[in-house]
Amino acid sequence: MSKISGKVNHLAIIMDGNGRWAEARNLERTAGHRAGADNVLKIMQAAKEFDIKYLTLYAFSTENWKRPAAEVGALMKLLQEFIFKQLPFMQKENVRLNAIGRLNDLPEAARLSLLGAMKATANNTGGVLTLALNYGGRSEIVDAAKKLIAAVKDGRIAPEEIDETTFQQFLYAPELPDPDLVIRTSGELRISNFLLWEMAYSELYISNVMWPDFDCNELKKALEAYSSRNRRFGGIEKK
Ligand code: FPP
Numbered sequence: 001m002s003k004i005s006g007k008v009n010h011l012a013i014i015m016d017g018n019g020r021w022a023e024a025r026n027l028e029r030t031a032g033h034r035a036g037a038d039n040v041l042k043i044m045q046a047a048k049e050f051d052i053k054y055l056t057l058y059a060f061s062t063e064n065w066k067r068p069a070a071e072v073g074a075l076m077k078l079l080q081e082f083i084f085k086q087l088p089f090m091q092k093e094n095v096r097l098n099a100i101g102r103l104n105d106l107p108e109a110a111r112l113s114l115l116g117a118m119k120a121t122a123n124n125t126g127g128v129l130t131l132a133l134n135y136g137g138r139s140e141i142v143d144a145a146k147k148l149i150a151a152v153k154d155g156r157i158a159p160e161e162i163d164e165t166t167f168q169q170f171l172y173a174p175e176l177p178d179p180d181l182v183i184r185t186s187g188e189l190r191i192s193n194f195l196l197w198e199m200a201y202s203e204l205y206i207s208n209v210m211w212p213d214f215d216c217n218e219l220k221k222a223l224e225a226y227s228s229r230n231r232r233f234g235g236i237e238k239k
Pocket of ligand 1: 015016017018019020021033034036037040057058059060064075078079080082131186211
């Protein structure tokens with residue numbers, strides 16, 4: 001596989017369309033999620049080949065609890081299976097597993113397998129896979145504000161010291177760089193409460209392909225589109 005872009009250091013993906021993928025095949029929605037989870041394995045490998053150091057995936061949002069209990073249960077079970085299957089790959093490729101979100105509210109079994117894999121890979125330095133689980137961008141900002149207020153109250157931070165850099169330190173994963181590119185599959189034109197703070201200057205790429213079919217070739221197209229963009233971060237174009 002050719003390396004077309006060394007520039008995407010952090011790729012974040014809104015993996016959408018599992019349900020529609022399944023419905024189009026007269027399958028249960030959970031079959032779509034299973035196909036989606038299998039696709040995560042493929043995209044992780046492809047990301048590695050494209051030298052993408054940080055990959056962040058929106059796996060379960062704070063709003064996804066509104067889905068039928070059976071679908072939520074199936075997603076949590078898939079998460080456990082995914083971690084079990086993925087751990088050897090992450091160890092072999094030296095990838096660290098990370099998670100963002102209100103992890104304490106995840107079902108016990110899913111939470112324990114997640115924390116176990118995070119601990120087992122904690123010293124890996126070859127890349128970072130971050131799963132957004134029970135994640136919401138607004139909740140993240142609220143949680144950061146609460147932690148910041150606690151730090152002010154006990155005198156660790158003076159109110160006049162608060163700026164964007166200080167605030168960012170209280171987000172779920174302050175060590176992660178902001179995403180360069182955010183991909184959303186299935187053609188929807190929404191951010192859906194994902195990485196609201198972090199994606200302030202990210203490039204967006206919408207693919208019409210449903211997540212289970214978003215393969216290495218589709219990823220390559222997104223990276224090619226990214227490499228032709230001109231990122232100005234609010235400044236003016238450099239000649
Ligand atoms: C959106 O599809 C996808 C999700 C809500 C969950 C994403 C989960 C996976 C890809 C599988 C599990 C992942 C891991 C890492 C174990 P949708 O159901 O909203 O699709 P629809 O919009 O077509 O209904």
